[in-house]
Amino acid sequence: MRVDLFFSRDITEPHAEIHTNELTENIQHAINLLEDDSKSNMLAVKKGKDITFLDFDEIFMIRVEDKQVKVYTENNEYQVKKALYQVEESLNQNFVRISKTTLVNIKKIDRVAPSLKGMMFIMLKNGLKDNISRKYLPDFKRTLDL
Template sequence: MFRVEDKQVNVYTQNNQYQIKKPLYQVEEDLPSDFIRISKTTIVNLKRIKRVAPSLKGMMFIELKNGLKDNISRKYLPDFKKALDL
């Protein structure tokens, strides 16, 4: 998962966390198709999804295999569903 927190881009792997200097939009351009943006501040690896469930106000909730959780915003939900063939 790539997530913007306190104006820094953090990368979360299975066991570690890193900070990178690139802005999220540049990171997104360099990633393979296994990665998809789920909100203004977050990009996830589709292969690392543990579960997806409905959330509040038309959004969906995602949990990754490493235990991280986030919401999929309504704006990015159609692309997310398309990527998962839902």
């Protein structure tokens, strides 16, 4: 499916147009997401030329790598065009920042252990690993009620 996005300073309220020859389940899902003004529990991500929607519960980690925001699920890697802070604003309370470049879903943590120089090491249930920096450790502990 081709997606066109247009920016204009003249538009007072965002709107979307979908042109299709049939109403598929994916298109209906996109319509429902676009019409829902409440905070969605989904994140639009891109893999190659395909755009898909991930439920927050599917996301393990979001981190900046090579100046790109990457989203990791159990077995896949996606990209987001937004800055990390913008993605963070759209997420729910299950996500916590563990470093300047990384957010994790606390429901996907396998274990946390001490690391070097006052940092903590985190391993997620899909095998991804990272360090929790000293700066973000107090917030991390507060989120987990430690």
